Amino acid sequence: MAKPNQTKPDKRVLLLPGHPVAQGYWRGLSEHYDLCFMYPQAMEYAASISLHAMALNQFHNSDAQESALNTSAQIAAKAVQSAQVVAGRLMASLDGSAPSEFNSAQDWWPGYVLQHAQAMALQYAMLTQLSNVREIAGCVVHEDVAPDTRGLVLWCKARGIPTIHVPHAACHLRPDGGLDIHRESRSDWILASGSYEHDFYVAGGHPADRIAIVGSPQMDGLYAEETLPSRAEARRVLDIDNDRVICYAGTWTQTTAIRGRGVFEMDEGLHAMITLAHEWEAVLVIKSHPNGGDDKVFEQALRKTNTPGIITKHYLSYALRAADVLIAQGPSNICVEAAILGTPSAYIQTEGFDYAHALPFRSGVDRLGVTALEAMDSRGDPAWQDFVTFYNAAHPDGGATDKVTEKVVELCQ
Amino acid sequence: MSAKTKAEQNEAVYHTASEWFIGLGLTIDDVELGDVMKYDVLRVSGRLMEREQQGDGQTEPDKTR
Numbered sequence: 116m117a118k119p120n121q122t123k124p125d126k127r128v129l130l131l132p133g134h135p136v137a138q139g140y141w142r143g144l145s146e147h148y149d150l151c152f153m154y155p156q157a158m159e160y161a162a163s164i165s166l167h168a169m170a171l172n173q174f175h176n177s178d179a180q181e182s183a184l185n186t187s188a189q190i191a192a193k194a195v196q197s198a199q200v201v202a203g204r205l206m207a208s209l210d211g212s213a214p215s216e217f218n219s220a221q222d223w224w225p226g227y228v229l230q231h232a233q234a235m236a237l238q239y240a241m242l243t244q245l246s247n248v249r250e251i252a253g254c255v256v257h258e259d260v261a262p263d264t265r266g267l268v269l270w271c272k273a274r275g276i277p278t279i280h281v282p283h284a285a286c287h288l289r290p291d292g293g294l295d296i297h298r299e300s301r302s303d304w305i306l307a308s309g310s311y312e313h314d315f316y317v318a319g320g321h322p323a324d325r326i327a328i329v330g331s332p333q334m335d336g337l338y339a340e341e342t343l344p345s346r347a348e349a350r351r352v353l354d355i356d357n358d359r360v361i362c363y364a365g366t367w368t369q370t371t372a373i374r375g376r377g378v379f380e381m382d383e384g385l386h387a388m389i390t391l392a393h394e395w396e397a398v399l400v401i402k403s404h405p406n407g408g409d410d411k412v413f414e415q416a417l418r419k420t421n422t423p424g425i426i427t428k429h430y431l432s433y434a435l436r437a438a439d440v441l442i443a444q445g446p447s448n449i450c451v452e453a454a455i456l457g458t459p460s461a462y463i464q465t466e467g468f469d470y471a472h473a474l475p476f477r478s479g480v481d482r483l484g485v486t487a488l489e490a491m492d493s494r495g496d497p498a499w500q501d502f503v504t505f506y507n508a509a510h511p512d513g514g515a516t517d518k519v520t521e522k523v524v525e526l527c528q
Numbered sequence: 529m530s531a532k533t534k535a536e537q538n539e540a541v542y543h544t545a546s547e548w549f550i551g552l553g554l555t556i557d558d559v560e561l562g563d564v565m566k567y568d569v570l571r572v573s574g575r576l577m578e579r580e581q582q583g584d585g586q587t588e589p590d591k592t593r
Contacts, residue, residue, distance in 0.1 A: 186556055197552040204548050205573070208540040210532050214576035227572075231565045232556065239557045260567045269559040293535050294542040296567055371570040373538040373577050 128169070128245065129527070130254035130271065132264050133157025136283040137257045139332045141166055143520035148252055148527075151245065153238070153267060171241050179240035186240075187232035191225050194232075198224035235266050242270055251276050253527035257283035259301045260371075268301045277527050278302040281519055283333060285312050285506055287446040292467035295372050306522055308334075308515070309508040311471055329518035330509025337432065337455045338513030349437035353425055359397035361487070362438035362458070363388045364449045367407035375466040384444045384463045385413070387480035389420050391442075391487060399424035402434040402449065432456060440491040442483070443475075450475045451506045454499045461490035474502040537577060545569040 126149045131137065133152030141150060141161060150168040152158050158170035202220030206213040216223070245251065251271070259268045259280050268278045280302035288295050298319035305321060307313045308331035317323045337343070344352065350360065363385075368377050392399040399422055401413045410426050417424045427434060431452065435441060441453040441460035446468050450460040454474075461476035463483065470477070476493070478486040493499070500511065509515040532540070549562020562569075 190554055190556065190561060193553050197549075197554065200552065201544065201548055205540065205544045208543070209537060212532055212537060212577075212580075214573075214580045216576055228554065228561070228565070231568065232554075232561060235559075235561060235564055236556050239559070243557075262564050262568055265567065266559065266564040269563060270557060273558040293538050296542075296545075296570055301563075369571070370574040370578070371567060373534050373541065373574050377578065 127250045127252035127527075129252050129523070130171075130242075130267060131157075132256055132267065133160075133170075134257050134283065135160070136333050137255075137281065138164075139335055139516045140255075140281070140519045140523075141168075143516060144255070144523060147520070147524050149249070153263060171238070171245065174241040174244035175237070176244065179237065179244050182240040182243075183233060183236035186236040187229060190232035190236075191229040194225040194228035195221070197228075231262060234262070238263065238266055239270055242267075246274075253277035253279060253523065255279045255281060255523055256302065257281060260296050260299065265301055272301065272303065277304070279304045279306060279523055279526060281306045281329075281332065282308065282312060284448045285309075285451075286315065287468045287470055288315075289467055289469050289471075290318060293372065293374065295467075297371075304522075304526055306519055309504065309506045311506050314471075327522055328508045329522055330513075330515030331451075331507040332515040332519050334452060334455060334507055335509070335513040335516050337452055338509075338511070343432050343456070344436050346436050349433040352433055353400065353430075353437050355398050355400075355425075355437055357396075357398045357423070359395050360400060360438045361388070361392055361395065361397045362400045362402055362434050362441045362453075364441060364443040364447050365401060365403040365408045365413065366444040366447060367404045372467075380463075380465055381444060383480050385416055387463070387483045388442060389416060389422050391484055392422050392424070393420075394484060397439075400434045400438060401426045402431065403428050404447075439494075440487055442487055442490075446470045446475075446477070448506075451503055454503045455507070455510065457494070459490045459493045459496075459499065461486045470502075472502050472505050474498055538574075541570065541573040541577065545573065 128151050129144055129148035130151050133154035145166050151171055152168055153171050155170040155172050158168050161168040198221040202217040206217050253276055254267055254271045256264045256268055259265050271278045280300045285308060286297040288297060300316060300321055305316050305326045306329045307326050309328060313326050313328055316326055401424060403410050405428055413426045435453045435456045435458045438458050441458055443449055443462040445465045446462050450462060453460045464477050464479055476486045476490040503510040545566045554561040
């Protein structure tokens with residue numbers, strides 16, 4: 116394992132998780148800071164694009180290991196005592212509808228807590244080792260809800276280190292969509308993609324004067340027209356020789372809230388899309404979600420119904436440019452990406468979520484054919500430009516990446 | 529069958545994950561472990577609740593990407 120660089124560094128350290136969705140602003144930030152990634156594979160990826168960076172696990176040594184083991188053992192002992200308290204509170208509030216596993220929480224709860232405590236204690240021990248030898252300027256996260264990123268943010272905040280959240284995607288929870296962790300941010304600052312995201316986090320309780328609108332850096336690549344395919348090229352590369360092409364964007368299950376009908380909705384949506392493809396005699400390009408989803412299910416459904424189609428997790432610009440219309444399973448951000456590329460969209464609605472703009476078109480599966488047609492006929496409507504700007508203030512030129520860098524440097528003085 | 533609506537169940541689980549760890553002494557380096565675990569507690573609880581009521585279904589398709 117490589118040794119931490121302890122040779123008179125001239126830059127301060129900036130902490131980042133290292134998720135590829137944020138890679139667009141790594142290079143700009145690296146001109147001001149030594150980047151240190153929480154995910155070790157990010158360091159290797161950065162090296163492959165000629166970026167020098169560190170990984171937090173370079174600071175894993177015997178002292179960090181011992182500290183983490185001792186701390187997590189103490190936490191586990193407390194968890195044994197707290198198991199019945201936490202489970203009892205949940206069962207009482209659920210009025211008898213709590214999962215049966217909560218009746219035996221003392222059997223599994225301490226182990227569950229121990230697993231989290233070990234990960235958190237080790238992360239903190241390595242951060243402490245890093246902070247002993249280098250000055251940490253700040254941390255920039257693409258989300259701060261998952262345990263590792265929230266843990267990073269909270270550790271920094273407890274030490275007065277500036278924390279900045281650059282949301283990797285807008286969350287389309289309706290105001291009446293109930294309590295949800297995605298309304299929260301723990302970071303000192305949010306760099307929002309547009310007016311929508313600004314208002315979303317203000318409604319969630321984040322101070323408005325701690326939110327700056329910079330645009331959506333992860334969408335900057337969609338403005339590099341010289342690198343993007345035309346519709347004809349996209350269809351040629353995807354080997355589509357058909358007048359009508361529908362792109363269907365899949366989704367994935369997250370289970371951080373109790374709403375909707377989950378996989379049942381997805382099955383319904385897929386079935387409706389296949390029906391529509393046959394009615395329109397169209398090719399169905401299924402752009403599955405980059406975070407998951409089961410491509411095998413898509414493949415089996417297309418084969419079983421003899422539906423001409425393509426399934427891909429990648430080639431976003433090709434899938435969208437080839438399509439006459441995009442239909443998303445739920446109000447996915449792919450609708451914004453499609454609009455940037457000139458492709459109109461609609462989405463299949465689900466409980467608790469919607470775009471906060473009149474566009475895209477939307478409905479349940481029952482009237483999807485009409486909705487899809489309305490969306491397809493809206494190609495070129497100037498209202499799509501207003502829609503994109505609402506969600507990405509950098510539209511129509513891009514350039515959010517540079518604004519992120521400028522703002523981070525300003526906030527991490 | 530539950531007397532609570534799905535929204536009420538969601539609220540109860542959310543408050544458990546949000547608030548009920550506080551005061552249990554589960555902190556590391558001045559950070560509440562419960563706040564760090566919250567996302568995962570919601571995922572596990574939501575999954576268990578759904579399985580209890582609907583067999584092996586899964587809740588909440590994600591709306592961000």
